[in-house]
Amino acid sequence: MAIEKRYPEAIFDWHADHGDRTLVIDGDRLLDIARLLKEEMGYNVLVDLTAVDYLPRKPRFEIVYHFMNLETKARLRLRAQSDDEHPLVPSLTPLWPIADWYEREVWDLFGVKFDGHPNLKRIMLYEEFKGHPLRKDYSKTKRQPLVGPQN
Amino acid sequence: MEPNGHRQDIAAVLKGQVMTTRFDKLLGWGRKYSMFVYPFVTACCGMEYMSVSASHYDLDRFGAAFPRFSPRQSDVLWVVGTISHKLAPLLLNVYEQMTEPKWVVSFGACASCGGPYDNYATVQGIDTILPVDIYIAGCPPRPEAVLDGVLKLQDLIQKSKQPWK
Amino acid sequence: MNEKKIIAEPYDVERAIPETESEFRTQDMLLNVGPSHPAMHGIIRIATRLQGELVVDSEVEIGYLHRAFEKSCEASTWNQSLIYTDRLNYVSPCINNVGYCMAVEKLLGLELPMRGQYLRTMLCEISRLADHLTCVGAAAMELGAFTVFLYMMIGREYYYELIEDYCGARVTTNCSRVGGMPHDLPDGWLDKITWTLAETRRILKECDTLLTYNRIFVERTQGVGVIKPDRALAWGFTGPCLRSTGVGYDVRKDYPYLIYHQLDWTVPVGHNGDNFDRYLVRMEEMEQSCRILEQCITKIPDGPVSCDDKRVVLPSKKDTYGNIEGLMNHFKLIMDGHGIRVPQGEVYFAVEAGNGELGYYVVSQPGENSTDGCNDRPWRVRCRPPCLNFVAALPEMINGFMLADIIPTFGSVNMIGGELDR
Numbered sequence: 222m223a224i225e226k227r228y229p230e231a232i233f234d235w236h237a238d239h240g241d242r243t244l245v246i247d248g249d250r251l252l253d254i255a256r257l258l259k260e261e262m263g264y265n266v267l268v269d270l271t272a273v274d275y276l277p278r279k280p281r282f283e284i285v286y287h288f289m290n291l292e293t294k295a296r297l298r299l300r301a302q303s304d305d306e307h308p309l310v311p312s313l314t315p316l317w318p319i320a321d322w323y324e325r326e327v328w329d330l331f332g333v334k335f336d337g338h339p340n341l342k343r344i345m346l347y348e349e350f351k352g353h354p355l356r357k358d359y360s361k362t363k364r365q366p367l368v369g370p371q372n
Numbered sequence: 373m374e375p376n377g378h379r380q381d382i383a384a385v386l387k388g389q390v391m392t393t394r395f396d397k398l399l400g401w402g403r404k405y406s407m408f409v410y411p412f413v414t415a416c417c418g419m420e421y422m423s424v425s426a427s428h429y430d431l432d433r434f435g436a437a438f439p440r441f442s443p444r445q446s447d448v449l450w451v452v453g454t455i456s457h458k459l460a461p462l463l464l465n466v467y468e469q470m471t472e473p474k475w476v477v478s479f480g481a482c483a484s485c486g487g488p489y490d491n492y493a494t495v496q497g498i499d500t501i502l503p504v505d506i507y508i509a510g511c512p513p514r515p516e517a518v519l520d521g522v523l524k525l526q527d528l529i530q531k532s533k534q535p536w537k
Numbered sequence: 538m539n540e541k542k543i544i545a546e547p548y549d550v551e552r553a554i555p556e557t558e559s560e561f562r563t564q565d566m567l568l569n570v571g572p573s574h575p576a577m578h579g580i581i582r583i584a585t586r587l588q589g590e591l592v593v594d595s596e597v598e599i600g601y602l603h604r605a606f607e608k609s610c611e612a613s614t615w616n617q618s619l620i621y622t623d624r625l626n627y628v629s630p631c632i633n634n635v636g637y638c639m640a641v642e643k644l645l646g647l648e649l650p651m652r653g654q655y656l657r658t659m660l661c662e663i664s665r666l667a668d669h670l671t672c673v674g675a676a677a678m679e680l681g682a683f684t685v686f687l688y689m690m691i692g693r694e695y696y697y698e699l700i701e702d703y704c705g706a707r708v709t710t711n712c713s714r715v716g717g718m719p720h721d722l723p724d725g726w727l728d729k730i731t732w733t734l735a736e737t738r739r740i741l742k743e744c745d746t747l748l749t750y751n752r753i754f755v756e757r758t759q760g761v762g763v764i765k766p767d768r769a770l771a772w773g774f775t776g777p778c779l780r781s782t783g784v785g786y787d788v789r790k791d792y793p794y795l796i797y798h799q800l801d802w803t804v805p806v807g808h809n810g811d812n813f814d815r816y817l818v819r820m821e822e823m824e825q826s827c828r829i830l831e832q833c834i835t836k837i838p839d840g841p842v843s844c845d846d847k848r849v850v851l852p853s854k855k856d857t858y859g860n861i862e863g864l865m866n867h868f869k870l871i872m873d874g875h876g877i878r879v880p881q882g883e884v885y886f887a888v889e890a891g892n893g894e895l896g897y898y899v900v901s902q903p904g905e906n907s908t909d910g911c912n913d914r915p916w917r918v919r920c921r922p923p924c925l926n927f928v929a930a931l932p933e934m935i936n937g938f939m940l941a942d943i944i945p946t947f948g949s950v951n952m953i954g955g956e957l958d959r
Binding site: 239243265266267268269271273275298317319321322343344345346347354355361 | 599643885905
Binding site: 414415416422427439454456458459462489491492511 | 675690
């Protein structure tokens with residue numbers, strides 16, 4: 222594939238388990254690879270953007286992108302790794318406007334920061350909320366109500 | 373004319389046309405058939421709320437179908453669906469804007485106790501933030517259950533002390 | 538086979554541009570629409586900046602119905618998570634159930650027997666009909682056509698009855714399981730569907746007469762809330778909203794699942810990407826769903842509805858109560874710490890929901906104490922909600938139109954709070 226030729230050092234792993242083609246890549250090169258996918262390989266739809274927290278493992282966070290090529294119906298998954306307590310990957314908002322909301326959601330629920338995002342603030346929860354609930358170390362029932370009793 | 377005979381005459385004239393009752397009771401009777409509803413519809417229960425208020429189950433029969441979307445004009449607050457912590461202050465705001473007398477119906481499991489959502493985002497029952505009169509169980513409640521809840525609410529309104537002075 | 542059918546006429550639109558140099562200069566006004574608003578069927582806030590009645594700028598705030606779907610799934614077993622999927626798109630819950638089950642089955646490498654697949658297809662199409670009836674009915678009600686709403690609610694009631702006959706619930710159906718279906722279809726169900734389809738066609742014809750050439754309805758929807766195909770793709774649109782722009786992408790055709798590729802049906806596409814085309818596409822899709830259901834009724838084969846895999850599918854009640862193997866099998870699948878053992882892996886599986894591509898990204902990862910490299914709980918279940926894209930693009934669709942145009946636009950994108958905020 223063109224990505225492997227262009228950015229051989231950025232690809233850590235790849236597989237096609239269950240028929241889903243997947244590339245595990247270096248988070249720093251994400252924007253270049255996404256641009257290549259969009260502009261040269263025809264993956265014109267960003268279907269989904271999310272993150273997974275593999276807590277005890279290092280690297281801890283993976284930001285998962287699903288792309289679709291509407292012409293050939295090919296699909297591709299990118300998994301960008303980021304291992305800090307304060308993970309950071311480049312934002313895809315310059316390429317796809319929908320990345321704006323998806324990235325805000327990932328920031329809100331996982332605390333992954335996106336470099337170059339124009340408006341990175343909470344989307345599902347409220348500004349007073351502390352922590353990022355979908356991290357594995359956030360207790361499921363830890364409530365932070367605005368009104369009413371605690372828990 | 374004798375006072376006694378006069379009284380008998382009136383009784384004979386009005387027989388079958390007048391009934392006597394307490395003013396409280398009359399007011400309750402009026403109130404229970406003219407509930408102005410504020411539907412605070414958030415989630416899945418809204419689907420059943422739509423079913424109930426449409427013609428198939430016809431909530432209108434009980435004088436409770438006409439939704440007023442201004443809290444100042446309504447006297448029954450229907451909390452239909454899950455209330456998250458982000459939404460709770462808004463719900464309280466709506467409730468406080470309603471004028472007395474007012475009643476609150478908690479529609480469905482989520483509004484009553486949090487339902488299946490025992491987690492960081494959901495209010496575990498709206499009775500933690502405002503007083504509730506009727507709880508309708510179910511996830512979502514069947515239309516029959518809702519109609520039963522409406523009848524119970526009417527009972528409650530009829531029996532309660534009417535603040536009219 | 539005629540796969541795609543254009544059903545709309547081209548229509549020229551000109552978006553109003555705010556007159557900054559006009560004589561009558563008005564001050565900008567900020568107006569909040571929502572979160573609890575009569576025409577917002579759902580909890581969402583649209584903050585608009587108005588010049589007169591023209592929407593100059595707007596911002597959408599969501600998250601009022603965030604109920605931690607993903608966190609709840611991580612704390613439940615594979616089959617327990619199913620009840621949360623019901624409550625994502627509560628207008629068409631069967632499609633969510635089936636999508637989630639098929640994602641997990643893809644991870645397990647299972648495939649249902651034909652009868653089960655037919656049954657799932659039928660439940661999906663019943664749900665889709667209920668979804669579109671609700672959407673069109675509610676959107677029409679907000680434009681004043683209350684009769685249409687009442688007629689369509691009656692139609693939806695028939696579908697709720699069908700679903701109730703199958704699984705006992707009206708709205709939150711929980712009608713599928715990982716690896717199979719809970720039970721076979723009830724007696725007389727197929728005849729009842731035939732009757733319901735005839736009734737639905739009658740209702741659709743009535744509503745078509747009431748709306749399609751209704752001047753008020755057409756003038757309030759045609760050329761309003763327009764989005765162009767390239768912008769729609771950039772926003773990741775799918776489903777009726779994308780098809781109304783003329784792009785004929787449908788998961789059922791392009792990534793066939795269940796038995797859709799064996800049936801004869803077409804994908805209706807619009808032309809202009811406005812509210813009227815979205816309405817037309819939905820109306821035509823209901824007709825196509827009726828066709829799919831009719832073919833399913835005649836073609837459905839006999840046989841089992843669930844896989845024959847004892848590691849996944851619960852034994853029948855007769856076996857559970859009747860013999861020790863069945864009891865042990867039941868015990869192993871139900872008890873905490875046993876359950877369905879799903880090996881490590883990740884899949885993305887998409888189905889065509891009422892609003893578009895509903896994708897599940899499911900990750901299984903062995904827990905700390907796992908000895909077999911499997912887990913009885915999902916590590917992560919991500920739902921790709923179709924209507925998040927529409928709501929994110931809402932400012933683009935309402936800016937430059939009148940304040941009153943927010944209502945039909947919002948109605949026709951069919952926002953569902955459950956899947957939007959999860």
